[in-house]
Amino acid sequence: MYHKWYILLLLRLDFKLAKAIYREEVDKMKLVTSNFGEINIPDDNIINFEKGIPGFETNTKYVIINDEDKNSPFCWLQSIEDPGLAFTLVNPYLVHEGYNPKFPTSQMEKLGEGSQEDYSVLSIVIIPDDIKEIRTNLMAPIVINLKTRKAAQIVTEGDNYPVKYYIFKQLEKNKAK
Amino acid sequence: MLALTRKKDESIIIGDNIEVKILGIEGDRVRLGIEAPREVTIHRQEVYEQIQEENKAASKSVIDKLKSLR
Numbered sequence: 001m002y003h004k005w006y007i008l009l010l011l012r013l014d015f016k017l018a019k020a021i022y023r024e025e026v027d028k029m030k031l032v033t034s035n036f037g038e039i040n041i042p043d044d045n046i047i048n049f050e051k052g053i054p055g056f057e058t059n060t061k062y063v064i065i066n067d068e069d070k071n072s073p074f075c076w077l078q079s080i081e082d083p084g085l086a087f088t089l090v091n092p093y094l095v096h097e098g099y100n101p102k103f104p105t106s107q108m109e110k111l112g113e114g115s116q117e118d119y120s121v122l123s124i125v126i127i128p129d130d131i132k133e134i135r136t137n138l139m140a141p142i143v144i145n146l147k148t149r150k151a152a153q154i155v156t157e158g159d160n161y162p163v164k165y166y167i168f169k170q171l172e173k174n175k176a177k
Numbered sequence: 178m179l180a181l182t183r184k185k186d187e188s189i190i191i192g193d194n195i196e197v198k199i200l201g202i203e204g205d206r207v208r209l210g211i212e213a214p215r216e217v218t219i220h221r222q223e224v225y226e227q228i229q230e231e232n233k234a235a236s237k238s239v240i241d242k243l244k245s246l247r
Contacts, residue, residue, distance in 0.1 A: 035240050054229040056236070074243065087235050088243065106215035126231060127238035131245050137235075140228045153228070155220060163227045171246055 034084040036065055041080065047144055050110065053153040059085060073174065089122040090136050094174060095167040101156040103143060112148035120144040131168065138165045
């Protein structure tokens with residue numbers, strides 16, 4: 001859209017103005033983050049948490065940042081409202097064999113329509129000073145509907161999974177494979 | 178905090194559409210029944226608090242530390 005303007009204005013040799021408009025449009029799609037530097041945010045990549053997550057109810061828009069290392073089980077949930085806020089997420093299925101969470105239907109319905117393959121389940125990671133104590137919350141993972149781009153932190157049904165699940169050993173094992 | 182005393186089988190109504198009923202009392206345990214619309218989440222207080230605390234700890238995690246895993 002703004003490309004057209006850029007070209008039109010250039011043709012009019014209004015070079016300075018064209019540059020300024022283009023930069024303004026492009027700036028809207030950039031975020032300067034504390035952990036990942038400047039990143040681009042395509043509109044269709046934004047994930048919406050209607051009510052945020054417990055403790056962070058006012059942060060409702062996030063973008064997922066993937067690890068450059070493609071073998072990594074981690075990715076990050078970067079807040080758009082707060083560029084200094086990012087949660088490390090891990091694929092829970094890679095750190096807990098047989099992880100099989102059940103989510104209440106009423107909570108899943110809030111994410112809109114989707115079939116099983118439309119959902120991504122990722123759990124929040126806590127990295128303490130001692131890396132060996134690294135843990136993840138399996139009781140209440142983040143569930144993302146990739147089709148609707150809606151997400152929530154949903155408490156699993158039953159008391160099957162802990163809030164604090166230590167993953168250092170499994171991560172080391174996975175690396176060794 | 179509003180404090181009420183209820184006997185077994187008695188209820189409390191919260192707002193228009195949330196009902197809390199005492200289903201039974203056994204020693205120091207009270208069994209509660211909760212009737213609420215599907216979109217209202219209900220959690221044991223300590224569970225919700227734990228999740229909140231873990232999220233806050235997660236937000237303070239130093240991501241660079243992950244490099245020591247590699």
